[in-house]
Amino acid sequence: GAGDGNRSVVHKHSATADHYDLRLELDGVLKSWAVPKGPSLNPADKRLAAATEDHPIEYLDFEGVIPAGEYGGGPMIVWDRGTWAPMGDAHRDLGKGAFKFRLAGEKLRGGSMLTRRKGREGDDNKVNWLLFKEHDMAVDTETDILAARPESVKSGRRIEELVAPAAPAKPARLQP
């Protein structure tokens, strides 16, 4: 519930370009990274993750279509959600650009790493990070989790269903 302070969400977002948004609750906001190719359970996959502005906590549960013309206009689903825990001092590690954390989501589990890419001197390159899976029991080098589990963990819907022509209402998939 509210105040737990360690909730996480990964949105799948189809805006100007398709991407996934990793969001971690910290200090009353959602620290956010846009990951164009999405997260992977294979440690060999190093995924670009562009830091974006902190989002309000209320965004954790958002699923729907952001109106065209607004920032991030397009459909967005709750692709994964759960909790997270730092594997060190989160503030210090974010500051130094080597941030290791553990996810306990419905699709993503175990350790992950975000490393800030160094730019040339004078480059404002602080927004670019790399996201990759740490070696642990949750590694899966066989399954493309993005293809295997495209659905929302909130509603069971795929992102395409949010913009499909109106169809007869059907009940959302039951959650355990």
Ligand code: MN
């Ligand atoms: Mn986004």
